[in-house]
Amino acid sequence: MAGVELRGLSKNFGAVKVLHDVSVEIADGEFAVLLGPSGCGKTTLLRLIAGLETMTEGEIRIDDQRIDQLQPGQRGIAMVFQSYALYPHMSVRANLAYGLKNVGTPKDVIEERIRTAASILEIEPLLERKPAQLSGGQRQRVAIGRAITKSPKVFLFDEPLSNLDASLRARTRVEISKLHQRLGATMIFVTHDQIEAMTMATKIVVMHAGRVEQVGAPLDVYRRPATRFVAAFIGTPQMNFVPVSGAKAAGGWMVPTLADGTSIDARIAREALGEVAPVEIGFRPDEVEIDAAGPLQVEVDVVERLGDRTLVYAHLADGTALIYQDHSESTVRLGDRVGLRPLPHKLIAFDAEGKAYHPGEPG
Amino acid sequence: MTTIAETAERAGTAIRKNQRPRRQWIGLLFVAPFVALYLWLMIYPLVTGVVMSFQYQDLLSGVTEFVGWWNYEDLFADPIFIGSIFNTLRFVLLTVPPFVIIGLLIALALNRPTRGAAIMRALFFGPHVLSVTVVTLIWKTVYLPNVGMIDAGAAAMGLEPVSVLLNPDWALAAVGLVTVWWAIGLPMMLFLAALQQVPDDIYEAAKLDSAGPTRILFTITIPSIAKMIVLVAVIEVVLQFQVFGQINLLTGGGPNNTTRTMVMFIYQAGFQQWQAGYAAAASQILFLIMLVAAGLQFWVSRKRGEA
Numbered sequence: 001m002a003g004v005e006l007r008g009l010s011k012n013f014g015a016v017k018v019l020h021d022v023s024v025e026i027a028d029g030e031f032a033v034l035l036g037p038s039g040c041g042k043t044t045l046l047r048l049i050a051g052l053e054t055m056t057e058g059e060i061r062i063d064d065q066r067i068d069q070l071q072p073g074q075r076g077i078a079m080v081f082q083s084y085a086l087y088p089h090m091s092v093r094a095n096l097a098y099g100l101k102n103v104g105t106p107k108d109v110i111e112e113r114i115r116t117a118a119s120i121l122e123i124e125p126l127l128e129r130k131p132a133q134l135s136g137g138q139r140q141r142v143a144i145g146r147a148i149t150k151s152p153k154v155f156l157f158d159e160p161l162s163n164l165d166a167s168l169r170a171r172t173r174v175e176i177s178k179l180h181q182r183l184g185a186t187m188i189f190v191t192h193d194q195i196e197a198m199t200m201a202t203k204i205v206v207m208h209a210g211r212v213e214q215v216g217a218p219l220d221v222y223r224r225p226a227t228r229f230v231a232a233f234i235g236t237p238q239m240n241f242v243p244v245s246g247a248k249a250a251g252g253w254m255v256p257t258l259a260d261g262t263s264i265d266a267r268i269a270r271e272a273l274g275e276v277a278p279v280e281i282g283f284r285p286d287e288v289e290i291d292a293a294g295p296l297q298v299e300v301d302v303v304e305r306l307g308d309r310t311l312v313y314a315h316l317a318d319g320t321a322l323i324y325q326d327h328s329e330s331t332v333r334l335g336d337r338v339g340l341r342p343l344p345h346k347l348i349a350f351d352a353e354g355k356a357y358h359p360g361e362p363g
Numbered sequence: 364m365t366t367i368a369e370t371a372e373r374a375g376t377a378i379r380k381n382q383r384p385r386r387q388w389i390g391l392l393f394v395a396p397f398v399a400l401y402l403w404l405m406i407y408p409l410v411t412g413v414v415m416s417f418q419y420q421d422l423l424s425g426v427t428e429f430v431g432w433w434n435y436e437d438l439f440a441d442p443i444f445i446g447s448i449f450n451t452l453r454f455v456l457l458t459v460p461p462f463v464i465i466g467l468l469i470a471l472a473l474n475r476p477t478r479g480a481a482i483m484r485a486l487f488f489g490p491h492v493l494s495v496t497v498v499t500l501i502w503k504t505v506y507l508p509n510v511g512m513i514d515a516g517a518a519a520m521g522l523e524p525v526s527v528l529l530n531p532d533w534a535l536a537a538v539g540l541v542t543v544w545w546a547i548g549l550p551m552m553l554f555l556a557a558l559q560q561v562p563d564d565i566y567e568a569a570k571l572d573s574a575g576p577t578r579i580l581f582t583i584t585i586p587s588i589a590k591m592i593v594l595v596a597v598i599e600v601v602l603q604f605q606v607f608g609q610i611n612l613l614t615g616g617g618p619n620n621t622t623r624t625m626v627m628f629i630y631q632a633g634f635q636q637w638q639a640g641y642a643a644a645a646s647q648i649l650f651l652i653m654l655v656a657a658g659l660q661f662w663v664s665r666k667r668g669e670a
């Protein structure tokens with residue numbers, strides 16, 4: 001098992017630069033998820049690691065050895081494709097054995113590896129079938145099995161769950177997490193689904209427009225997003241953003257003010273911002289207190305009663321849309337006027353560049 | 364007392380009973396035009412051909428007479444006909460393997476999205492749109508004794524003229540070369556179509572599985588297009604068994620009957636000697652041989668698929 005180190009990776013497709021100076025370190029045994037919207041470069045990054053694309057600049061190391069000059073088969077990696085990419089003319093057994101045969105693995109070792117992988121994934125009864133005779137979920141298992149038999153240093157997954165139906169996806173998510181614990185292998189998993197990222201990852205790499213926005217543990221990324229993009233991308237429903245016209249200082253804290261002059265309590269150190277003025281504040285729908293005298297006065301547009309809680313879609317007088325969470329017994333109705341007070345110790349501020357400022361010690 | 368459900372069910376059965384035969388008739392009505400055309404244009408001539416093969420038919424005098432197996436007995440006693448069977452088989456063996464192998468190699472070489480590959484594809488397919496007359500005219504200038512490209516080249520190097528079309532050892536191979544040059548475009552296009560159906564990610568998976576280019580060709584590419592290889596082979600066998608135009612125009616069956624194939628024989632029996640019954644009997648034998656050859660190929664490929 002081994003750690004993966006990406007140093008200053010860039011990739012151009014013709015004149016289009018799809019990856020800008022990406023540097024990430026993934027420790028041995030970590031489950032890293034590359035997360036981002038379509039076209040952010042996450043799959044390209046995975047394919048660079050696999051050796052299926054050549055990079056323009058940079059260095060890739062596995063186990064402290066440079067591998068970016070090696071052929072895909074020599075890099076000590078195995079990949080599970082989005083479409084599974086099973087060899088359609090071969091039986092499941094032959095699919096699992098193919099990679100090992102190609103490097104001259106002895107027959108008994110191949111048999112042993114297939115047996116182990118098949119028992120881990122419970123695909124023993126399928127070994128003699130062809131891929132066309134398998135269901136989507138079974139194919140997925142075989143694709144993972146093909147990766148396991150190779151005992152790679154690093155597993156790469158390219159959105160492997162996107163072709164499964166919702167319930168199977170949830171189940172497979174749990175199984176891949178279990179597999180990670182059982183094998184203790186380094187895994188790199190590409191997805192655009194933040195639920196997959198939050199539930200499986202030990203480290204999330206959030207990508208946007210070919211750049212790494214933030215690297216961190218799932219809850220860190222959720223609680224302390226580094227940028228406005230990360231704050232908006234992670235979390236369902238999305239974080240609320242309210243434009244502010246400036247900020248005052250009070251007792252070392254920054255006090256953002258809305259365009260109409262209303263002040264909002266926050267616990268962001270005034271010093272942290274320096275000369276920078278915040279342009280927006282952000283808070284999650286559940287990080288708000290319902291208070292008739294609150295600084296944010298909203299009118300309710302839509303009420304979603306989810307059983308365990310109520311989601312309320314509303315807007316401020318200037319038209320800014322907000323979502324807040326109310327308890328399940330809430331009697332709020334369409335057209336109601338409600339006062340909201342964002343929890344000061346949760347409130348985040350953003351500057352014009354989108355950089356986030358978090359609550360902390362007063363300065 | 365009957366319940367509502369029972370009544371409804373009974374009503375349902377009644378409707379079904381009434382509708383089933385009517386629906387069948389409507390279905391038949393829809394296929395009837397096709398069935399009629401099929402019977403008239405395919406089955407009727409086929410049966411007529413079989414009947415004719417048991418008749419003595421002189422097209423000039425109009426005499427028609429049932430003669431039993433006489434035509435067949437005559438055919439198998441005719442050394443020229445037996446020779447034409449072997450010539451046809453030789454021609455099929457000379458041309459079908461190059462069609463499959465060279466067609467596949469060209470397709471593999473040109474299966475890339477470059478402009479150069481597109482131009483080369485057009486060039487290889489080009490001759491296929493020419494008529495047999497044009498093709499043989501082109502190749503006549505190559506094969507012509509003494510003044511053709513080959514003989515002129517041989518003379519320039521101080522060698523004896525070869526006169527390939529007059530040489531019993533070379534004439535059939537020369538016609539085979541013309542045929543492959545002329546018609547290689549179709550196998551190439553069919554193979555290209557099949558190659559483009561193979562998803563890229565399988566090749567990527569194979570690369571990650573440490574397979575080199577040769578191993579990928581034999582374990583991924585060829586098995587993935589196996590059905591097309593069989594199809595091309597069957598199409599070419601059926602086509603080349605019927606070779607006629609280029610032989611008729613290049614050699615006329617000579618020299619010394621070495622290029623006289625079965626369709627040449629049938630043509631001469633039917634349209635030069637006006638022996639329609641005799642020609643029909645030879646056609647039945649050609650039909651049988653083609654059926655056996657194509658069936659054999661299907662059988663072999665299926666066996667291989669099971670293994």
